[in-house]
Each structure stands twice: as C-alpha cells, then as structure tokens.
Amino acid sequence: MNTPITAIPLPASAPLLSRTGWATFCVTLIVICAVAPVLNLWVPAGSMFHLSDYGVGLVGRIMCYAICALAMDLIWGFTGILSLGHGLFFALGGYAMGMYLMRQIGLDGNYKSALPDFMVFLDWKELPWHWTFSDSFVATLFLIIAVPGLVAFVFGYFAFRSRIKGVYFSIITQAMTFAAMLLFFRNETGFGGNNGFTDFKRILDIPIATQEMRMTLFVLTGLTLLGFFLLARWLITTKFGRVLQAVRDAESRVMFSGYNPLGYKLTIWTISAMMCGVAGALYVPQVGIINPSEMSPANSIEIAIWAAVGGRATLIGPILGAFIVSGAKSWLTVAYPEFWLYFLGALFIGVTLFLPQGVMGLVGRILSRKKGERA
Amino acid sequence: MVKRLLLIAYILIATSAYSMSAEEVKGMTIGDTDTRVAALNKAMLEANDKTAAFLQALADDAVKLAGDKVFIVKGDKAFDAVTDVETALPDDTEDVINNNRMRGEIDSALAALKLFSNDDTVRAAAVKQLQSDADETKLPLIEKALATEHNASIKAQLGMVRAAALLNSSDQTKRLEAAQLLAGSGQANTKTMLLERLKLEEDSAVKVALGAALRQVESALAWGDKLGALFSGISLGSILLLVALGLAITYGLMGVINMAHGELMMIGAYATYVVQGVFQKYLPGAFDWYLLASVPVAFMAAALMGAVLERSVIRFLYGRPLETLLATWGISLMLMQLVRSVFGAQNVGVENPSWMSGGVQVLGNLSLPYNRLVIIGFALFVLGSVAWLIGKTRLGLFVRGVTQNRPIASCMGVNTARIDTYAFALGSGIAGLAGCALSQVGNVGPDLGQGYIVDAFMVVVLGGVGQLAGTVYAALGLGILNKFLEGWTGAVLAKIAVLVFIIVFIQKRPQGIFAMRGRSAEA
Numbered sequence: 001m002n003t004p005i006t007a008i009p010l011p012a013s014a015p016l017l018s019r020t021g022w023a024t025f026c027v028t029l030i031v032i033c034a035v036a037p038v039l040n041l042w043v044p045a046g047s048m049f050h051l052s053d054y055g056v057g058l059v060g061r062i063m064c065y066a067i068c069a070l071a072m073d074l075i076w077g078f079t080g081i082l083s084l085g086h087g088l089f090f091a092l093g094g095y096a097m098g099m100y101l102m103r104q105i106g107l108d109g110n111y112k113s114a115l116p117d118f119m120v121f122l123d124w125k126e127l128p129w130h131w132t133f134s135d136s137f138v139a140t141l142f143l144i145i146a147v148p149g150l151v152a153f154v155f156g157y158f159a160f161r162s163r164i165k166g167v168y169f170s171i172i173t174q175a176m177t178f179a180a181m182l183l184f185f186r187n188e189t190g191f192g193g194n195n196g197f198t199d200f201k202r203i204l205d206i207p208i209a210t211q212e213m214r215m216t217l218f219v220l221t222g223l224t225l226l227g228f229f230l231l232a233r234w235l236i237t238t239k240f241g242r243v244l245q246a247v248r249d250a251e252s253r254v255m256f257s258g259y260n261p262l263g264y265k266l267t268i269w270t271i272s273a274m275m276c277g278v279a280g281a282l283y284v285p286q287v288g289i290i291n292p293s294e295m296s297p298a299n300s301i302e303i304a305i306w307a308a309v310g311g312r313a314t315l316i317g318p319i320l321g322a323f324i325v326s327g328a329k330s331w332l333t334v335a336y337p338e339f340w341l342y343f344l345g346a347l348f349i350g351v352t353l354f355l356p357q358g359v360m361g362l363v364g365r366i367l368s369r370k371k372g373e374r375a
Numbered sequence: 376m377v378k379r380l381l382l383i384a385y386i387l388i389a390t391s392a393y394s395m396s397a398e399e400v401k402g403m404t405i406g407d408t409d410t411r412v413a414a415l416n417k418a419m420l421e422a423n424d425k426t427a428a429f430l431q432a433l434a435d436d437a438v439k440l441a442g443d444k445v446f447i448v449k450g451d452k453a454f455d456a457v458t459d460v461e462t463a464l465p466d467d468t469e470d471v472i473n474n475n476r477m478r479g480e481i482d483s484a485l486a487a488l489k490l491f492s493n494d495d496t497v498r499a500a501a502v503k504q505l506q507s508d509a510d511e512t513k514l515p516l517i518e519k520a521l522a523t524e525h526n527a528s529i530k531a532q533l534g535m536v537r538a539a540a541l542l543n544s545s546d547q548t549k550r551l552e553a554a555q556l557l558a559g560s561g562q563a564n565t566k567t568m569l570l571e572r573l574k575l576e577e578d579s580a581v582k583v584a585l586g587a588a589l590r591q592v593e594s595a596l597a598w599g600d601k602l603g604a605l606f607s608g609i610s611l612g613s614i615l616l617l618v619a620l621g622l623a624i625t626y627g628l629m630g631v632i633n634m635a636h637g638e639l640m641m642i643g644a645y646a647t648y649v650v651q652g653v654f655q656k657y658l659p660g661a662f663d664w665y666l667l668a669s670v671p672v673a674f675m676a677a678a679l680m681g682a683v684l685e686r687s688v689i690r691f692l693y694g695r696p697l698e699t700l701l702a703t704w705g706i707s708l709m710l711m712q713l714v715r716s717v718f719g720a721q722n723v724g725v726e727n728p729s730w731m732s733g734g735v736q737v738l739g740n741l742s743l744p745y746n747r748l749v750i751i752g753f754a755l756f757v758l759g760s761v762a763w764l765i766g767k768t769r770l771g772l773f774v775r776g777v778t779q780n781r782p783i784a785s786c787m788g789v790n791t792a793r794i795d796t797y798a799f800a801l802g803s804g805i806a807g808l809a810g811c812a813l814s815q816v817g818n819v820g821p822d823l824g825q826g827y828i829v830d831a832f833m834v835v836v837l838g839g840v841g842q843l844a845g846t847v848y849a850a851l852g853l854g855i856l857n858k859f860l861e862g863w864t865g866a867v868l869a870k871i872a873v874l875v876f877i878i879v880f881i882q883k884r885p886q887g888i889f890a891m892r893g894r895s896a897e898a
Contacts, residue, residue: 082697158882167632167696168885171832172878178829179874182867297829301704308701341712348705352698353691 022233025316026226032059033222037215053211060218060286062326063225067279069306069318070228071272076304077312078236079268080248081165085173086276087300088180089148093277094290095184096147098197099131100140101208101285105201117199118192128190137204144281145274152273153266160265165251174297184292196291203285214286221282225319228275232315235271244268245313305344309351311358320359397457400429404438404445404456404471412480419484419516427488429456434481439468487513490520495529502532506539506564514540535565542572550581558588566592599741604858610747612854613754616847617812618827619834620761621805623846625681627835628778629798631689632700635707636831637824639803642680643673643810644819645714648723663728666815673811674804680710681803685796693795707824714821722820731815750812757808758847764801765843774798833877839886853877 036059039051068090076082102116111120115127133139155176159169187193200208207213235241246254247261254261284290293299302325310321325347332340355362402414418426432438432447438456439446445456446464453464473481482504489501505513517537524530534556541553550572557565569589576582618640625633633639650669654662684706692699727746734744765771773794776784785791813823834853838845853873860869 082700158879162882162885164881164885167700168836168881170632170697170700171836172881175829175833175874175878179871179878182871182874186867301701305701305704338712338716341708345705345707345709345712348708349688349702352695352702352705353688356698 022229022316025319026229029222029226029229033219033226036218036222040215041211053214056214056218057286058327058330060214060221061283062323063218063221064279064283064286065303065306065326066319066322067221067225067228067282068276068303069310069322070225070232070315071275071279072303072307073312073315073318074232074235074268074275075272076307077314077318078241078248079244079265080251081265081269082170082304083173083269083272084170084297084300084304085177086273086303087297088177088295089152089273089276090280090283090299090303091180091184091290091292091294092148092151093144093280094284094294095191095197095280096140096143096277097281097284098200098290099134100137101200101203102197103131103135104203104205105199108201109199116192116197118187118195119190122187130190144277148273148277148280149270152270156266156269157262160262160269174300177295177300178297181292181295184295192291194291196289197284198289198291200285200288208285208288217282217286221286224278224282228278229315229319235268236315240264240267305348305351307358309347309355309358311360314358314360317358317360324359399426400445400456401443403429403433404440405443408474408477411477415480415484419487419513427485430481430485430488432456433471433473434478434485436470436473438471439464440471441465441468483513487516487520490516490533491523495526498524498526499529499532502529502536505536506532514544539565539568542568547578547581550576550578551584554581554584554588558591566596600862602737603741604862605855606741606743606747608855608858609851610751610854611858612851613751614809614813614816615830615834615854616850617750617754617757617805617809619831619838619846619850620757620843621802621809622831622835623838623843624761624765624774624802624805625799626832627842627846628774629795629802630693630696631799632696632703633689633802634700634704634828635684635710635824636803636806637826637828638707638710639677639681639806639824640810640813640827641714641819641821641824642710643677643807644725644814644823645718645723645810646673646676646807647811647814648718648725648819651725663730666728666731666811669811670808673807675807677807677810678800678804681806682796682800684803685799689799690792690795707828711821711824718821720821722818725814725819727815746815750816753808753812757805761805762843770794770797829874833874836881837877 036051036056039049040053040056043050068086072083072086075086105116107114109117109120111117113120115124119127127134133143155173159172164172183189184191184196185194191197202208203213236244243254243259243261243264246259247264251261280290280294306321306325307318308321309325310319311317325344328343329340332343351358357364399414399418403411403418405411406414415430429438429447437448439448439453441464444465446453446462446468447456448454448464452461454460455462486501486504489497490505492498492501505517514537517533517540521530521533521537524533538553538556541549542557544550544553554569557569566589569585569592573582573585573589576585621639622633622636625631625636647666647669650672651665654665654668658665684703688702688706689699692702731746731749734742735748736742765774773784773789774797776787776789777791777794777798781791784794810823813819813827817823830853834849835846837853838847838849856876857869857873860872863869864872
C-alpha cells in the first residue's frame with residue numbers, strides 16, 4: 001500500500017488526560033478505597049449505605065480486570081500491538097499466587113497431607129521442582145512479576161526481532177495462550193489440571209475468608225490500580241512514550257529516523273505482561289479459584305474489548321471500559337442469561353463500527369461540542 | 376442377548392438326546408472353586424447341550440442346592456438337574472454362590488460351547504470372547520471346533536486362539552508350535568500375549584522362538600502403525616484443508632480477519648442436521664442420500680450468512696484489520712447464542728449414512744474407515760472446485776484483480792464492492808461445506824467452530840497469506856506432523872508441539888511457506 005506523503009502532526013493529548021481529568025480520576029479511586037471499607041465493615045447491614053460483601057467482591061474483581069485493561073491500553077492503545085494472549089500473563093500471575101495459597105492450606109486439606117490435595121490424589125510423593133519456592137511469600141511476590149515478565153520477554157524478543165506485527169502478532173499470541181491452556185489442563189504439569197487450585201484457607205497465616213481480609217485485598221487492589229495508572233501516565237509522557245506512539249503511527253518512519261523499535265516494543269510488552277501478572281495475583285485470593293480456563297483465547301479477547309469500549313490510548317478509558325463491560329456482564333448473566341452473549345456481541349460490533357474512539361471519544365466529542373457552543 | 380436366548384431354545388429342544396451324570400452336576404455345583412473348575416473342565420470335554428443349559432442356569436443364578444440334590448429353577452417351577460424331572464423345591468434350599476473366578480470360567484465355557492453354533496456371527500463372537508482367556512484346558516474343545524469349522528475367516532481366528540492356548544501349555548513342543556503360529560499374525564494383542572509369555576518362559580529354545588516371533592509380529596505391526604499414522608495424518612490434513620480453505624479466501628485473499636469463520640462452519644453443520652431431519656420426516660426411504668442433498672444446502676446457508684455479514688458489518692471495516700477481528704468475534708458470539716436459542720445448548724445428533732459406516736481392512740491393525748475416505752475425497756473435490764473457480768472463471772479473475780490492485784480493478788469497470796460480497800460469500804460457503812463434513816466425524820454443537828478457529832488461522836498463516844497452494848501444503852503437513860507426534864507424545868502434547876512449531880516457524884519466516892513477491896516494506 002502506498003501511504004500518501006503528508007505531514008503528521010504530533011498527537012495532541014486526549015481531553016480527559018488533562019490535569020483536571022486525571023486528578024479527578026485519582027481522587028475518585030482513593031475515595032473508593034477509603035469509603036468502601038467504612039461502608040462494608042462499619043455501616044450496619046440493614047442500612048441503605050451498607051456495601052454488601054457481594055458488592056465488595058464484584059468491585060474488587062473488576063479492579064483486577066481494570067489493571068489488565070490498562071496494561072492492554074499501553075500495548076495496544078499506545079504502541080499499536082494487539083495482544084490476544086494477555087489472559088496468559090494474568091493466569092500466570094494467578095497461578096504463582098495460587099501455588100503459595102495451596103501451600104498455605106498446610107495440613108488442613110481433605111487428605112491431611114502437606115502436599116496439595118490434587119498431588120495426593122495423583123499419588124505424588126513430593127513437590128515437583130517448580131513448586132520449590134512456593135512456601136515463601138517473598139519469593140511468590142517475585143515470581144508473580146518475574147514469570148509473566150520472562151515469558152513475555154522471550155516471546156516478545158523473538159517476535160519483535162523478526163518484525164512480526166499487526167494481525168500476525170495477534171494470531172500467534174492467541175496460539176501461545178491456547179497452547180499454554182492445553183498444557184495447564186494436563187495433570188502431569190503439576191498445576192492441578194482441569195480443576196486448578198481452589199479451597200484456599202489462609203494468606204500469610206491469616207484466614208482468607210474473613211470480611212477484614214477481603215477488604216484488605218480490595219484496598220490493595222485499588223491502590224495497585226492507582227499506582228499502575230500513575231506509572232502508565234508517567235511512561236507515556238516521557239520520550240519513551242512518545243517513541244511508542246510513533247511506532248504505532250508509522251513504524252517504518254521511526255526506523256528510518258534511526259530508532260530501533262525492538263527495545264521500545266519489548267520493554268512496554270514486558271511491562272504490560274507484568275501488570276497483568278500482578279492483576280492475576282490479586283484476583284486469585286479474591287475469587288478463591290484459578291484454573292486453565294482463564295487462559296482461553298476468549299478471555300484475552302475480552303480484555304481487548306474492555307480497552308476498545310472505553311477508548312484506546314486514553315488510560316482512563318480502558319479502566320472505565322472494564323467497569324462498564326464487566327458490570328453489565330455480572331448483571332446480565334444473572335438477569336437475562338440467554339441475552340448476555342447477544343449483548344456482548346452487539347457491543348463488539350457496535351463499538352468497532354460506531355465508536356472507534358470508545359466511550360472516552362464520545363465523551364470528548366460531547367465536551368468539545370459544548371465548548372464550541374460556548375465560544 | 377437374543378443370540379443367547381436362541382441358543383438356549385435350541386439347546387432345550389435337543390435336550391432329551393443327551394444327559395449328564397450326577398457326579399458331573401454335583402462336581403460343578405458343590406465344593407470350593409478349585410474343585411468346581413476342575414469338574415467344569417472335565418465336563419466340557421464331553422460337553423453336550425445339556426451341559427450348556429446347566430451352565431447357563433448356573434450363570435443366571437437359577438441353580439439351587441438342597442443337601443446333595445441340585446435343582447434348576449425356571450420361573451416358579453423347579454427341575455432336578457440330573458434327571459430333568461419336575462419336582463417340588465424343598466424348603467431348605469441354598470443358592471449356589473459363584474465368585475468372580477467361577478463366573479469367568481462359566482462364561483468362557485459357555486462361549487466355547489457357542490463355537491458349535493450354526494450361526495456364523497455367533498461363532499465369530501464366541502471366538503472373539505475366547506481370545507482373551509484361552510488356556511490349555513480349552514484346547515481339546517478348540518481343536519474339536521477347528522476340525523468342523525468351514526468359514527475361512529472364523530477358522531483363521533480360531534487358529535490364532537488355538538495358538539494362544541498352546542502358548543501357555545506345559546508341553547515345550549506345543550509352545551514352540553505356538554510361537555511359530557503366532558509369528559504370522561499381525562495383531563496388537565498377539566504382541567502383548569508373546570511379551571507376557573516371554574517373561575514367564577524358562578525353556579531357552581522356546582525363548583528363542585518366542586523372541587523371533589515377537590520381532591516378526593512387531594515389524595508387521597510397525598508397518599501398520601506407520602501407515603495408520605500416515606492415513607490419519609492425511610485424514611486430519613484433509614479436515615484442516617476444508618476448514619482453512621474458506622479462510623484462505625476471506626483472510627488470505629481479502630484480508631478480513633474473520634473470527635466468525637468457525638461459526639460459519641457450525642451453520643453448515645446445523646444445515647446438515649436440518650436436512651437430515653427433513654429426510655427423516657418426509658423421505659425416510661431415501662435417508663441414505665440425505666448427505667448429498669445437504670452439501671448444497673450447507674453451502675448456501677453459510678454463503679447467505681456470509682453475504683449478509685459482509686454487506687452489514689465487514690464492508691465498513693476494510694483496511695482496519697484489528698477492528699475487523701473484534702467485530703467478527705462479536706458476530707461469532709451472537710451466532711453461537713443464536714444457535715443455542717434455536718436448537719438448544721446440547722449437541723445434536725447427525726448420523727452417518729449407512730454407506731459411510733464400516734471400512735476397508737488393509738492390514739491386521741490398519742483399517743481405513745469409509746467416512747474418513749469420503750472426507751478426503753470431498754476435500755479434494757472442494758479444493759479442485761475452488762482452484763477452478765479462482766483460476767479459470769471470470770469471477771475468479773475479478774477476485775484476483777481486486778486483491779492485487781483495487782483502484783486499477785475499479786478503473787477497469789469491476790464493481791469491487793460486489794466482488795467483495797461474492798468472494799466473502801464464497802469463502803463462507805466453503806466454511807459451510809467444511810461444517811457439513813465435520814458433522815460426519817465429530818459432535819455438532821454450538822461450540823463446534825471454536826475448536827477449529829485457531830487451527831484454521833495457523834494453516835493459512837503457515838501456508839502464506841494469499842496463497843491457496845500454500846494452504847494445501849500447510850494443511851497436509853500439519854495434519855501428518857500432528858499425527859506422527861501424537862503416536863510419540865500423546866494427543867495434547869502433540870498439539871502443543873505443533874503450535875510451538877508454528878510460532879517458531881513464523882518467527883523465522885513471517886511470510887509463510889510461500890511468500891508473495893512484492894516491494895512493500897510493510898509486508
């Protein structure tokens with residue numbers, strides 16, 4: 001294809017990335033983190049201001065999704081690389097956390113053995129090698145970041161080095177997560193097969209099923225989301241971030257200008273994968289289960305749709321998108337289970353056809369029109 | 376069951392001619408299992424229909440014991456087992472308890488007796504049952520049957536059973552004979568039999584003979600295995616080809632990332648299901664030919680759906696591949712839910728027509744099922760048609776023209792928008808044909824397409840986007856590679872290995888096996 005030669009102006013910052021925009025967002029997030037525990041723990045259950053445990057679980061879960069959406073925004077929105085394999089990184093982080101939680105069950109499992117139940121069931125006598133560090137919380141924290149990061153780094157290095165991009169890249173990331181799912185379904189890989197990990201009892205020797213613990217995890221997730229948001233915002237305003245956006249808009253020109261996109265793409269790809277890993281690790285203790293279906297290609301595509309619905313390259317948009325889509329999902333799958341897939345499908349089509357900028361684009365258009373009227 | 380009843384009826388009619396001694400009856404009924412088995416084997420040497428009836432009664436738990444009198448209970452009447460006279464059942468009867476070993480012996484004795492049935496199928500079944508538990512005690516019986524057998528294939532099988540029985544004989548010469556006999560059989564269970572014997576064998580001469588026999592069987596088996604893997608590889612390749620061929624047009628030629636491709640296949644499979652239902656209801660006589668009628672229906676249903684999708688959604692997304700991907704994923708979700716709403720979430724049953732069941736037996740352990748053969752032929756037919764359509768017809772010329780250079784094609788007076796619709800409908804129709812074929816080898820359910828979509832993309836990408844020939848090589852290559860790895864590592868690991876192979880391959884050669892020549896820096 002011949003690209004017409006026209007000067008491309010530097011991309012202007014999206015309106016809601018303005019100082020007031022993101023400051024409002026940060027304050028909202030902090031307020032949520034501060035108010036939710038009060039409403040849940042100290043407001044009596046009968047009161048209309050009481051936040052139910054279900055609500056806490058739901059919002060906590062969606063905040064994990066929002067971290068994924070944010071990670072997706074960095075790699076897709078700002079770098080133009082659509083990954084259909086982010087579910088894998090999410091699940092890897094989750095599995096690292098799950099292994100630690102399985103060890104924390106200790107002797108309280110069904111078989112009263114120091115080994116996790118599924119290993120007793122398979123008649124294994126000792127822990128396989130990759131469980132070596134699973135009893136240490138510090139090592140687990142390290143693995144949560146290192147494992148998805150390493151997988152992403154190796155995969156990304158080979159993919160970006162041979163300049164695979166666009167749809168090709170999307171499809172091989174999909175193959176990657178599909179292959180990993182098949183692998184984790186196997187019993188002999190030592191990840192619990194079909195059932196994965198569940199029945200967690202404790203974290204750091206504190207019972208996991210209490211209201212206080214749930215609230216702690218909730219606040220922790222909120223703060224992580226906030227931290228990652230600030231990190232992402234800082235990243236894209238640096239020179240590094242500008243190069244990423246240049247790679248997205250005209251990769252050949254970036255190369256002709258003397259930059260090697262490999263390092264830039266690889267760095268943001270690895271960071272994005274690590275963020276997903278952290279999200280997965282926060283997700284698992286909150287929902288109490290992790291199994292290979294988290295790696296199914298459909299889950300990864302759903303992450304992309306959160307980013308698309310909210311609006312790519314806006315940072316706040318994907319987070320909103322995660323809340324809108326997941327919120328609608330948890331409502332519709334209960335209220336109208338047979339219509340949920342119609343709704344999701346229509347959302348995919350509608351957003352791509354009519355809202356290429358997502359919700360944020362819509363809001364931006366309305367705002368600028370108002371401004372125009374005022375002027 | 377019916378056969379067993381027939382046998383009993385036959386036995387009852389012929390009963391009066393023979394009889395059993397009281398010792399035989401008591402021996403088989405009273406005492407511990409060892410003595411009962413010994414008595415049973417002894418009785419089998421002079422077995423007659425009376426013996427069969429008595430054994431059947433034993434197997435059915437219809438034999439009762441009072442002191443040393445044995446009774447057979449039939450309905451509410453009781454007969455003396457020795458004299459066959461109807462008698463009143465004493466009050467203090469006990470049930471005869473058969474443990475598992477005794478039951479096994481009784482069953483195989485009954486099977487052995489069936490060797491003398493007049494019905495070929497009954498005899499064949501009896502031979503099959505004996506195969507698993509042949510031992511020396513049954514040898515006289517088997518030899519007796521072998522002498523009277525006239526059906527060649529049953530005779531051959533019976534010979535194998537005899538060899539198996541000989542193999543565990545205590546006589547060294549007999550074991551040597553068995554080794555020689557078994558060497559000629561190319562069957563998997565012969566190998567296990569020989570291996571088991573080899574472990575127990577102490578006589579060195581027999582050991583050598585067994586080893587030689589084992590090697591001979593193994594080499595025959597290895598050939599069968601290799602050919603079998605090759606055949607199933609080609610069979611899988613033909614399915615992959617059907618699945619990917621439509622995608623090679625919509626994605627390869629037109630550049631549409633059609634994630635709903637799998638669901639178009641599902642529509643083809645459900646169209647086959649509907650045609651089957653129509654034939655069952657209105658044309659039960661011609662039911663065997665429903666599949667032929669469903670081929671054009673599956674094509675049209677999927678092609679129509681494809682045309683609607685192209686006109687309503689996809690045409691607005693040309694040139695935005697990643698958006699197309701998301702939109703078509705949405706379409707696939709809606710189509711799946713639509714099928715669930717109409718046909719239910721369960722799998723539906725699509726039957727093979729009778730001419731597609733069965734297969735050709737080529738080697739001892741290799742048989743080629745007809746439905747696989749038909750699908751290979753069908754894939755070739757579809758491939759030929761597509762090649763002709765794209766290469767030789769005016770429509771194909773337009774499609775190639777629009778693919779290569781849309782503005783110039785448009786300048787030449789080609790209605791590019793209409794060609795897009797036709798081409799997309801063609802690709803979708805081929806997906807429908809693939810669905811029709813898949814309905815004959817797998818489950819038909821709303822998730823049918825999901826399992827194939829990743830594979831389909833892999834094949835097209837591996838073959839080189841825009842290259843029909845590449846798609847063919849990639850499909851067959853992947854199919855055969857997958858099946859050979861499967862024999863070596865198991866199905867799931869083979870699948871993973873193939874995916875990893877593709878990922879690595881694309882890293883090395885992003886343009887696929889066959890690259891399009893061009894000067895574009897973005898290719």
